[in-house]
Amino acid sequence: MSIFLVEQEGTASSFRGLSETIRAHGLFSSLYTDRGSHYFYTPKASGEVDKARLTQVGRAFGQLRIEHIPSYTPQGRGRMERVWQTLQGRLPPLLRQAGIGDIASANRWLAEVYMGAHNARFAVEPAGEGTAFIPFAGALDDILCIEEERVVGHDNTVRYDNACCKSRKAATATTSSR
Numbered sequence: 001m002s003i004f005l006v007e008q009e010g011t012a013s014s015f016r017g018l019s020e021t022i023r024a025h026g027l028f029s030s031l032y033t034d035r036g037s038h039y040f041y042t043p044k045a046s047g048e049v050d051k052a053r054l055t056q057v058g059r060a061f062g063q064l065r066i067e068h069i070p071s072y073t074p075q076g077r078g079r080m081e082r083v084w085q086t087l088q089g090r091l092p093p094l095l096r097q098a099g100i101g102d103i104a105s106a107n108r109w110l111a112e113v114y115m116g117a118h119n120a121r122f123a124v125e126p127a128g129e130g131t132a133f134i135p136f137a138g139a140l141d142d143i144l145c146i147e148e149e150r151v152v153g154h155d156n157t158v159r160y161d162n163a164c165c166k167s168r169k170a171a172t173a174t175t176s177s178r
Helices: 011-025 056-064 074-097 103-122 168-177
Strands: 030-033 067-070 157-160 163-166
Touching: 011 056, 056 067, 074 103
Parallel strands: 030 067
Antiparallel strands: 157 163
């Protein structure tokens, strides 16, 4: 449903894949993923995920009402690893044959050429008619983003990454009082 190359997998790439899928097809009910740190907070290595302490991706899943299922079984992880192994084995030679050597060109080729051919070859027809996706009409960019809580100081400023700025509330109050 979405395929692209990135320098490093993480929150931003997860949001991009979710955005592409939801915009093209609609919302889905659940997603089964590995327990990567951008998906789940895991207090103890190889332990159970803490579903009460959400990552940014976990928060977005909650807002979208998508069930996020962590993979614990070797079989589940094995399925994911086989997909990655297939893609890692197929894509480099195909990209070389197409004369593609940079990420931007590779991503265009993946979207325009590869994904359709891959799905035509490997997709399985659904058991029933219709779709499990439902339309989404909300502000997706307001959900698939980094949200961080900040406190407005007594001087009506907010600190972020060692920078300080006036809060919107203070700016609005100043503007409206003029």
